Amino acid sequence: MSIQWYPGHMRKASNEMIEALPLVNVVIEVLDARIPFSSSNPFIQELSADKPHIKLLNKTDLGDPDITKQWQDYFEQQANTKTLPLDLKNHDPSKQIIDLINKLSPQKEGRNTLVMVTGIPNVGKSSLINCLAGKHITKTGDEPAVTKGQQKINLRNGIMLLDTPGILWPKIENPQGSYRLGTTGAIKDTAVSYEDLAFFAAEFLLEAYPQRLRERFNIEELPRTEIALLEIIGAQRGCLRAGGRVDLERVSTIFINELRAGLLGPLGFETPEIIKAEMQQVAVLKEGKAEREKSRLDKAAARRRKAKSNRK
Numbered sequence: 001m002s003i004q005w006y007p008g009h010m011r012k013a014s015n016e017m018i019e020a021l022p023l024v025n026v027v028i029e030v031l032d033a034r035i036p037f038s039s040s041n042p043f044i045q046e047l048s049a050d051k052p053h054i055k056l057l058n059k060t061d062l063g064d065p066d067i068t069k070q071w072q073d074y075f076e077q078q079a080n081t082k083t084l085p086l087d088l089k090n091h092d093p094s095k096q097i098i099d100l101i102n103k104l105s106p107q108k109e110g111r112n113t114l115v116m117v118t119g120i121p122n123v124g125k126s127s128l129i130n131c132l133a134g135k136h137i138t139k140t141g142d143e144p145a146v147t148k149g150q151q152k153i154n155l156r157n158g159i160m161l162l163d164t165p166g167i168l169w170p171k172i173e174n175p176q177g178s179y180r181l182g183t184t185g186a187i188k189d190t191a192v193s194y195e196d197l198a199f200f201a202a203e204f205l206l207e208a209y210p211q212r213l214r215e216r217f218n219i220e221e222l223p224r225t226e227i228a229l230l231e232i233i234g235a236q237r238g239c240l241r242a243g244g245r246v247d248l249e250r251v252s253t254i255f256i257n258e259l260r261a262g263l264l265g266p267l268g269f270e271t272p273e274i275i276k277a278e279m280q281q282v283a284v285l286k287e288g289k290a291e292r293e294k295s296r297l298d299k300a301a302a303r304r305r306k307a308k309s310n311r312k
């Protein structure tokens with residue numbers, strides 16, 4: 001199963017971005033440091049490939065520092081691209097970012113540099129804008145789709161910022177990517193099942209960060225399966241139904257919220273190494289779908305031919 005969430009305001013926002021882009025000098029894409037691959041929007045990438053890019057890896061307080069460094073090195077190899085790790089919750093990076101903007105787009109006499117701030121929902125675009133502006137201009141919030149329309153902010157230093165709503169893309173083709181987006185909070189609650197996310201996250205943590213699970217939940221010997229892990233946590237947190245069975249929905253919600261709040265420590269869900277394999281998986285899935293679609297159309301055509309010959 002994969003998760004899809006592309007409400008009307010995102011389609012509208014994408015069209016508005018296309019309209020605004022010709023005048024944009026620099027594109028800032030805010031990424032989630034825990035999932036720099038899955039939080040890169042292929043639509044934004046394609047649209048703005050010819051513009052200088054600043055990729056900001058935000059929420060590094062929640063990200064695994066070694067893995068964030070690997071991503072920085074990876075993105076810096078891309079043409080016309082600069083990268084900065086950020087922790088907007090605890091540090092003000094304004095000076096570094098303004099220096100980078102000026103480096104990538106030397107200001108023309110009497111004209112503002114127009115900088116579009118883009119990214120998927122809930123990564124910290126509006127928080128960044130408030131930080132650069134030095135005051136609370138635009139609403140932020142710990143849920144996706146807080147910003148619903150574009151807004152221009154003049155920094156009065158030769159830079160004009162364009163805040164945009166967080167956008168995803170019509171079809172998230174990488175199933176792993178969609179689970180990572182859901183787990184880190186980029187997809188609205190109503191479009192995800194916390195149980196599915198908890199199973200995904202439990203499997204990932206058992207494999208990649210077993211020690212964190214042992215420490216957080218005081219478990220000496222970890223179970224082998226996700227369900228057994230969630231049952232242990234559920235019993236600890238009193239998520240029990242009548243008869244003593246664990247309430248999976250409740251424990252899943254608690255588990256995901258603790259992960260999102262950083263209570264399981266800083267996490268890196270993906271490294272640059274996985275890109276190739278996951279892109280290949282997506283290609284195989286697409287091929288399978290194309291074949292199934294062709295076979296469906298062939299069968300429908302055969303049924304029509306049969307019905308036609310029966311009528312003669």
Ligand SMILES: Nc1nc2c(ncn2[C@@H]2O[C@H](COP(=O)(O)OP(=O)(O)OP(=O)(O)O)[C@@H](O)[C@H]2O)c(=O)[nH]1
Nearest residue numbers: 088122123124125126127140141142145146147166
């Ligand atoms: N832990 C942590 N939280 C952050 C950081 N930066 C922003 N946040 C929080 O992330 C949440 C989303 O921030 P916003 O600035 O509203 O994100 P946005 O990208 O504008 O979101 P949309 O407008 O919904 O697309 C808020 O609760 C912020 O306080 C960070 O570096 N670390």
Ligand SMILES: [Mg+2]
Nearest residue numbers: 125126146147
């Ligand atoms: Mg916003």
